[in-house]
Amino acid sequence: MNQKQTWTVIFVVAAALLTIRSFTGPGMAKVYVEDTRVSLKQSGEKEVDGVMKPVYEAVAPGTDGAIEWTAQSQVPPRVYYAAEAADPSQTAIHLSASRTIGVWVAALLTLFIFSFLYRDNPFYKFAEATIVGVSAAYWMVVGFWDTLMPKLFGSLVPAIVTANFMPGLEGKSDYWILVPAALGIMLLCRLNRGLAAVSVIPLAFIVGTTSGLKFVSYVESDLLAQTASTMKSLLVAAPAIGDQPSTGFSMELSIKQALLFIGVVSGLVYFFFSVEHKGVVGKTARVGVWYLMITFGAAFGFTVMGRIALFAARCEFLFDDWLWLIDPTQNRVVVETAVASVNALVGAMASSPWMPALSALGC
Amino acid sequence: MSFIDRLDAIDRRWIFAMMACAVAIPIIVIGMTGVRFPEVPGPTSTAAFEAIEALPDGAKVLFSFDFDPASAGELQPMANAFMRHLGQKKAKVYCQTLWAPAPPLIEDTLKKCLLARNPDLVYGVDYLNLGYQAGNEGVMKVITTDYKQSFPTDAKGTRTSEIPMMQGIENTSSFDLIVVVSAGYPGSKEWVQYVVSPTLGKERPIQLVAGVTGVSAPQLVPYFPVQMKGMLAAIKGAAEYEFMVNEVIEAANPGRPLPPAFMEAQRRMAPQLFGHLLMVGLIIVGNTIFFLKRRQSRRGGTMGAAA
Numbered sequence: 001m002n003q004k005q006t007w008t009v010i011f012v013v014a015a016a017l018l019t020i021r022s023f024t025g026p027g028m029a030k031v032y033v034e035d036t037r038v039s040l041k042q043s044g045e046k047e048v049d050g051v052m053k054p055v056y057e058a059v060a061p062g063t064d065g066a067i068e069w070t071a072q073s074q075v076p077p078r079v080y081y082a083a084e085a086a087d088p089s090q091t092a093i094h095l096s097a098s099r100t101i102g103v104w105v106a107a108l109l110t111l112f113i114f115s116f117l118y119r120d121n122p123f124y125k126f127a128e129a130t131i132v133g134v135s136a137a138y139w140m141v142v143g144f145w146d147t148l149m150p151k152l153f154g155s156l157v158p159a160i161v162t163a164n165f166m167p168g169l170e171g172k173s174d175y176w177i178l179v180p181a182a183l184g185i186m187l188l189c190r191l192n193r194g195l196a197a198v199s200v201i202p203l204a205f206i207v208g209t210t211s212g213l214k215f216v217s218y219v220e221s222d223l224l225a226q227t228a229s230t231m232k233s234l235l236v237a238a239p240a241i242g243d244q245p246s247t248g249f250s251m252e253l254s255i256k257q258a259l260l261f262i263g264v265v266s267g268l269v270y271f272f273f274s275v276e277h278k279g280v281v282g283k284t285a286r287v288g289v290w291y292l293m294i295t296f297g298a299a300f301g302f303t304v305m306g307r308i309a310l311f312a313a314r315c316e317f318l319f320d321d322w323l324w325l326i327d328p329t330q331n332r333v334v335v336e337t338a339v340a341s342v343n344a345l346v347g348a349m350a351s352s353p354w355m356p357a358l359s360a361l362g363c
Numbered sequence: 364m365s366f367i368d369r370l371d372a373i374d375r376r377w378i379f380a381m382m383a384c385a386v387a388i389p390i391i392v393i394g395m396t397g398v399r400f401p402e403v404p405g406p407t408s409t410a411a412f413e414a415i416e417a418l419p420d421g422a423k424v425l426f427s428f429d430f431d432p433a434s435a436g437e438l439q440p441m442a443n444a445f446m447r448h449l450g451q452k453k454a455k456v457y458c459q460t461l462w463a464p465a466p467p468l469i470e471d472t473l474k475k476c477l478l479a480r481n482p483d484l485v486y487g488v489d490y491l492n493l494g495y496q497a498g499n500e501g502v503m504k505v506i507t508t509d510y511k512q513s514f515p516t517d518a519k520g521t522r523t524s525e526i527p528m529m530q531g532i533e534n535t536s537s538f539d540l541i542v543v544v545s546a547g548y549p550g551s552k553e554w555v556q557y558v559v560s561p562t563l564g565k566e567r568p569i570q571l572v573a574g575v576t577g578v579s580a581p582q583l584v585p586y587f588p589v590q591m592k593g594m595l596a597a598i599k600g601a602a603e604y605e606f607m608v609n610e611v612i613e614a615a616n617p618g619r620p621l622p623p624a625f626m627e628a629q630r631r632m633a634p635q636l637f638g639h640l641l642m643v644g645l646i647i648v649g650n651t652i653f654f655l656k657r658r659q660s661r662r663g664g665t666m667g668a669a670a
Contacts, residue, residue: 191404307577
């Protein structure tokens with residue numbers, strides 16, 4: 001069987017299983033929402049920075065002159081089942097087509113990304129391109145509304161921005177903002193080969209300010225504070241318990257402090273290359289290597305833990321939100337439904353005319 | 364081809380398949396049975412728990428959501444547990460983020476973990492969503508001197524100067540505690556460097572607890588306990604802290620069942636166990652194959668030389 005046939009078989013089997021899953025029991029991947037009618041009416045005006053602005057208050061839906069809209073909030077399927085059981089004609093809680101499609105899209109994109117583990121394929125490429133495109137668009141919109149609009153336009157033309165786009169923004173002009181704006185435009189000159197040299201100026205500004213900021217903070221938090229934490233007595237006093245004062249020293253804490261001290265010294269010796277690593281220096285450096293290896297091992301273990309956690313979260317999404325195979329958060333009470341079905345089946349068997357005969361056979 | 368050679372040349376996709384089974388099967392079993400593993404809290408998680416437990420009622424807590432949906436699988440359980448604990452302590456929670464994709468996560472966490480159990484809380488009086496602010500550590504530098512300069516409005520566009528909760532908030536020193544859940548840059552490291560460290564040795568140093576990803580945990584451990592009062596390291600830290608928070612909430616609300624949604628981190632420890640066992644097994648098998656093949660090649664080399 002060649003690759004094409006293998007993939008065809010996999011897709012046909014998967015599609016058949018999904019179809020069966022969709023039409024058996026409660027189905028799968030359904031998202032329900034509750035409609036709530038929101039109604040606001042102008043109750044007066046208040047002055048903000050010399051400008052009169054309307055004040056709204058919540059009123060009953062259907063009130064004359066009120067502005068109304070419908071807000072939708074997602075509810076667990078069990079809430080929908082309960083509402084349907086109480087009143088089958090209710091329409092306040094209903095299936096949301098858009099959100100259901102969203103779950104399907106998320107599930108399929110997850111599977112497309114996972115498919116790369118088998119080999120590179122068009123589905124993976126499609127998912128990858130989608131993520132890149134959506135991320136770029138998201139960042140562009142966020143950049144415009146959270147940076148350019150409030151910081152640049154909000155400082156250059158505050159009255160227009162406050163009146164039309166961001167009413168809560170402080171309306172103060174600040175033309176110094178033209179300096180970073182000019183630096184930003186100069187940075188974009190990289191796109192033009194003839195003007196590319198201009199982009200070096202803002203780049204130098206970024207590198208200079210960043211290194212200045214980082215230098216001070218690193219010295220303060222990573223050099224001085226960490227050195228102070230290391231240069232402590234190797235005999236650590238036992239911690240006080242409640243109102244009882246500390247008595248004697250703690251063996252456990254003292255060993256920890258000693259290990260920390262040895263680790264720092266031997267690690268520094270390993271990276272000290274002005275002296276040949278022989279004799280005492282060589283042995284100390286060897287201890288430093290062991291410390292480094294343990295550190296790398298711990299870092300690798302933490303990384304594995306992080307990756308498995310992310311993979312587990314995606315698996316839980318696929319099995320719970322999409323396939324409805326499990327219900328750890330009891331959103332659908334399918335467990336109860338399954339138990340009820342089994343109980344009904346057992347009850348039906350117990351009352352069947354075949355039961356005496358089956359009992360006689362030892363079943 | 365010997366068995367060792369075949370193992371040595373095994374297709375890496377078999378490893379992927381084994382890992383998929385090691386993670387997926389426990390999830391299905393745990394999801395169907397509701398069984399969970401016992402947790403023994405470690406020192407960093409306990410310290411984080413005690414730092415929040417020591418807060419007085421009505422304490423002002425700045426909560427920074429510095430992560431995105433890509434790392435939510437690991438960090439969202441921490442954010443949920445922190446928010447529920449702060450709600451239990453009746454703290455005034457000021458939410459903010461320095462990551463652009465995080466605002467929907469703040470909304471979701473507030474709704475599920477704070478308002479679901481405390482529906483009487485009032486926006487702007489008991490909790491606040493200040494939303495996203497661009498500028499990374501630049502924002503941190505500014506809020507250490509003037510908080511409202513970096514956050515002139517909240518997430519809804521209301522001026523922070525008009526919000527009751529913001530009265531008396533001058534800078535980061537105005538908060539009793541800062542909680543950071545972070546995935547990378549800018550994150551807990553920058554909070555320690557730019558916000559906490561400058562206040563060390565002062566009369567009232569800033570208190571910070573953090574929840575971090577497994578990848579960034581090793582480089583943040585040295586900050587505990589001086590620059591960081593507590594730390595939840597990876598999903599294990601989240602499970603330990605979640606366990607302690609659940610115990611406190613159950614004790615404070617007898618007869619009120621705990622929603623299973625709040626055992627998310629503890630549920631995810633089973634796939635961790637089997638995933639790690641598989642990794643350990645693979646490392647042992649890989650090393651065994653390496654040493655066996657090296658011995659084989661040495662023997663072959665010696666024989667070749669003798670011949």
